[in-house]
Amino acid sequence: MDYRRTYVRDLFNLAPGTETSAFGWVKTRRDSKGVSFVQLSDGSCFRDFQVVIAAGTISEDVLKLITTGACVRFDGVVVESPAAGQAVELSASGVEVFGGADAANYPLQKKGATLEYLREIAHLRARGNTFGAVFRMRAQAAQAIHQFFAKRGFHYIQTPIITASDAEGAGAMFQVTTALEVNAPLEAPDGQFAYRLRSANPEHDFFGKPSYLTVSGQLEAETIALGMTNVYTFGPTFRAENSSTSRHLAEFWMVEPEMAFCDLEGNMNLAEEFLKEVIGNLLDFCGDDLSFFNQRIEPHLLETLEHVVTSPFERLTYTEAVTMLEQSGENFEFPVGWGTDLQSEHERWLTEVKVGRPVILTDYPKEIKAFYMRQNEDGKTVRAMDVLAPRIGEIIGGSQREERLDVLEARIKESGLPLEPYWWYLDLRRFGSAPHAGFGLGFERLLMYVTGMKNIRDVIPYHRTPGNADF
Numbered sequence: 001m002d003y004r005r006t007y008v009r010d011l012f013n014l015a016p017g018t019e020t021s022a023f024g025w026v027k028t029r030r031d032s033k034g035v036s037f038v039q040l041s042d043g044s045c046f047r048d049f050q051v052v053i054a055a056g057t058i059s060e061d062v063l064k065l066i067t068t069g070a071c072v073r074f075d076g077v078v079v080e081s082p083a084a085g086q087a088v089e090l091s092a093s094g095v096e097v098f099g100g101a102d103a104a105n106y107p108l109q110k111k112g113a114t115l116e117y118l119r120e121i122a123h124l125r126a127r128g129n130t131f132g133a134v135f136r137m138r139a140q141a142a143q144a145i146h147q148f149f150a151k152r153g154f155h156y157i158q159t160p161i162i163t164a165s166d167a168e169g170a171g172a173m174f175q176v177t178t179a180l181e182v183n184a185p186l187e188a189p190d191g192q193f194a195y196r197l198r199s200a201n202p203e204h205d206f207f208g209k210p211s212y213l214t215v216s217g218q219l220e221a222e223t224i225a226l227g228m229t230n231v232y233t234f235g236p237t238f239r240a241e242n243s244s245t246s247r248h249l250a251e252f253w254m255v256e257p258e259m260a261f262c263d264l265e266g267n268m269n270l271a272e273e274f275l276k277e278v279i280g281n282l283l284d285f286c287g288d289d290l291s292f293f294n295q296r297i298e299p300h301l302l303e304t305l306e307h308v309v310t311s312p313f314e315r316l317t318y319t320e321a322v323t324m325l326e327q328s329g330e331n332f333e334f335p336v337g338w339g340t341d342l343q344s345e346h347e348r349w350l351t352e353v354k355v356g357r358p359v360i361l362t363d364y365p366k367e368i369k370a371f372y373m374r375q376n377e378d379g380k381t382v383r384a385m386d387v388l389a390p391r392i393g394e395i396i397g398g399s400q401r402e403e404r405l406d407v408l409e410a411r412i413k414e415s416g417l418p419l420e421p422y423w424w425y426l427d428l429r430r431f432g433s434a435p436h437a438g439f440g441l442g443f444e445r446l447l448m449y450v451t452g453m454k455n456i457r458d459v460i461p462y463h464r465t466p467g468n469a470d471f
């Protein structure tokens with residue numbers, strides 16, 4: 001046996017009369033007048049393949065093992081199928097059961113299991129319709145992203161996962177340390193647990209200074225863009241925010257392009273092209289999975305995605321958006337006013353009620369954005385851009401970067417940050433500085449958008465959130 005077998009998705013295209021084998025897991029078995037009908041899936045496509053076992057072909061003892069969840073190989077011949085919805089099926093002449101799945105105990109047995117329950121058995125959920133579809137879309141989207149950049153001459157780079165730079169204050173960080181004896185929790189006198197410290201001196205820690213899991217590869221990506229022009233990262237990022245929302249993970253994947261000789265306009269153009277092309281690719285290659293999401297998870301999903309691909313995104317300044325929100329007559333939970341950050345309810349009103357498609361907001365007040373964003377002539381706003389999508393809110397955050405050394409230094413100090421750790425970042429402005437821009441796209445936010453799944457925990461194989469690192 002090797003990997004070069006016929007996938008279930010290819011079995012549908014075989015001509016009647018072809019002898020073949022079908023490998024997979026049994027979704028269901030139904031018996032009628034001595035004939036057994038098995039729906040077989042191997043995750044290669046959304047559809048199950050029907051295998052028919054004529055009376056007497058397989059001994060009763062073996063037939064008993066062919067239950068939901070069992071892993072099998074059927075040998076047989078492809079025949080025309082009298083059933084609706086499929087041209088061919090396999091008429092089985094033999095079977096090998098690789099692994100049975102005791103019907104009384106198989107956790108995926110019950111129909112209509114909730115998404116919450118499936119999260120508890122995340123190690124088995126890839127076998128179901130919903131998660132098979134999610135993970136196929138995830139794989140296809142990742143390929144589409146690499147293709148998008150490759151076609152445009154971007155270099156794929158890898159930025160560090162462990163870093164001593166606190167990036168940009170993008171989010172709370174996880175510290176990486178060997179200073180604690182992790183397997184030696186002590187019971188402190190006040191009844192609380194503490195860990196024994198090997199040394200309290202950060203210089204004795206593994207990296208010689210406090211180190212963290214990265215919250216973004218942006219600053220490092222900038223250094224490589226200012227030498228290689230167009231680059232992108234696609235890797236895991238970590239945020240220790242203690243908030244359990246349906247849109248935040250502690251470990252998520254981020255796509256971060258960075259372009260030299262590019263301004264905010266070019267950045268917006270790339271972000272818009274990016275979303276359109278990746279979504280277009282999914283519409284082309286994941287039709288069956290998308291039909292399922294459209295039918296079972298999010299009504300009008302297909303319509304919405306097709307609309308996103310074909311219509312221009314609305315572009316507004318933050319100031320224009322705030323004025324619209326103030327004049328909306330809506331009773332928002334959080335007040336809107338120039339200078340405050342937009343809340344998810346505001347982003348949703350703009351995209352869903354006001355505009356009805358994705359919106360790119362630009363030129364935010366500098367106080368609510370990171371120090372590295374290029375300051376506008378008005379001295380009050382920066383060249384930031386957030387792409388907001390209906391249902392999701394912020395899906396992309398980006399900016400034109402501040403390339404002027406003096407302005408950047410002033411902004412770092414204004415933000416209350418020390419200059420010293422940014423010496424290398426400032427060097428880029430000291431030597432051969434260039435106008436440049438880039439953005440960060442949360443891969444799981446994109447997947448929520450294209451699948452219609454409501455909880456970010458359901459678009460990644462194993463979610464890391466406060467209180468959960470299972471599997």
Ligand code: ATP
Nearest residue numbers: 170239247248249252394395396397440441442445
């Ligand atoms: P938000 O305001 O939604 O919390 P942010 O402004 O903190 O996001 P950025 O620092 O701009 O996020 O990160 C870039 C992108 O990464 C965001 O546009 C979003 O798509 C995604 N993202 C940010 N935080 C998370 C998270 N905790 N889990 C999943 N995706 C995230």
Ligand code: MN
Nearest residue numbers: 386394396397
């Ligand atoms: Mn953001």
